[in-house]
């Protein structure tokens with residue numbers, strides 16, 4: 001199996017019971033998953049995009065983490081994601097959006 005170049009984790013606030021009901025979900029994180037997936041496909045970025053439970057930095061959500069770079073982004077929306085992916089294509093981070 002060939003592993004992807006990137007794993008992009010989108011907090012969707014899942015709780016132990018399986019419900020998505022926390023801050024990132026309420027701020028539209030679900031729609032970011034489709035946007036990121038489509039943008040990666042269009043740009044030829046080899047990434048798996050998946051949703052997660054809470055990263056425990058809710059006040060900075062919606063939170064998106066890119067591995068293996070260990071870039072933690074907060075306050076994400078579609079426009080900011082586009083900037084993040086522009087930078088990723090160059091091997092860089094958007095420092096202004098990093099939370100960790």
Ligand code: FES
Nearest residue numbers: 011024054055058
């Ligand atoms: S709900 Fe997303 S970081 Fe907590």
